Every structure is written in structure tokens, then in C-alpha cells.
Amino acid sequence: GESVGLHLPTLSVQEGDNSIINCAYSNSASDYFIWYKQESGKGPQFIIDIRSNMDKRQGQRVTVLLNKTVKHLSLQIAATQPGDSAVYFCAQVTTDSWGKLQFGAGTQVVVTP
């Protein structure tokens, strides 16, 4: 399934399927992007990051894609598991901004059996 936009939509995914979470960012000066996962009642947890000189980065079951031309970022989760149910945030930062993260609104991912 896919989700687009910065509002807090809900993405319902069947266990075992791939998930795609999209994020449109606004600051073209941003040169570093991070995806965070926030489970219910917990703080945001780092998943994966990417710098603006890259267009793809892979981690364990996750891939982040960056399209600077259209200012778009996506997070792909392979073989989605129940433990992937959470709110996912993209965040952008400019290197000289002293770590001032700008967060997107988040996407709620619900994994169904």
C-alpha cells in the first residue's frame, strides 16, 4: 500500500506485504533526512537516514529513496510485520542549523494479520 502527504493518514498493510510511506518536504536547503518510528507510548526511534548526495539507502528490511527534484522522500518496509505497526515520521535538517529537525506530520501504519 501507499500513503502520500504530510497529514496523518493511516496506512493499512497486510502482514507480509511491502509498505511504502511517502513524505513531501518543503525546505530545499535540507541536506540530511531521517525516518523515525514511534510506537504507542514511546519516543521516536531512529530507523534510517540519507544525505542529499544520495538517492537511495538500504537497511535491514527498510529502504529510503530521495528525489530532490520533486522534494520527495519515501520509506519502503519489506515483508511488513506486526511489530512495524507505529507512526512513522520523516524529518529534515540543514547541516548548519545545529540539529534543528523539522518533522513531517507522520503516517500511522497498521499491520493486519
Add this chain to the structure above:
Amino acid sequence: DTAVSQTPKYLVTQMGNDKSIKCEQNLGHDTMYWYKQDSKKFLKIMFSYNNKELIINETVPNRFSPKSPDKAHLNLHINSLELGDSAVYFCASSQAGKETQYFGPGTRLLVL
């Protein structure tokens, strides 16, 4: 062994009261942050300290006053609490020059 810890986890108080939230990190980082997450899950930075020096101060009412006694601690004091202050407050830390921030578990503040 918690990397970033916050106390208390829950805080319920009356309007007009003064309260403090504490944050500690044992990651050896030199930069710490406070974020506010509203009821719609939107996360916004409030303050940032580097080596006990204030470096980011967003448009936050001056009822909010951060204090950093040392690099490992960043506390948040709130005077004259208002209903609109109800939110989840997250502390985070990072190493200067490395943008990845590590978040605490949050403090859920409810002002009645």
C-alpha cells in the same frame, strides 16, 4: 541502561501551577533538545543546548525555561501552566556534527 531518560513519565496538574521535567542522557552527547508533541502527533522543537549553552530557542512562551546544569542533563521548567500546555514533551540528544537525535520516552503532561 536507558540512553535518554525523562522524569516524570506522567504529570497531571492544575492550571496556574509550576512544574519541572527532567532529562538525562548517558550517551556522552554534547547537544540536548526539548520537543513538544501535540494531540495530532506533530513534533516541534522548542529548545536546544550545546555544552550547556542555549543555541536554539523557538517561539516558545517565556513561561518555559530550560536549564542545563551539565552536558548530560537538560531540564524544563514551566511556570503558570495553561490548558494549552497539555502535550507530550520529548527530550533528545545528539553529538554535535552528527544530526541523528536519540529521543527519550516522553513526559505526558495534562493540565486541568
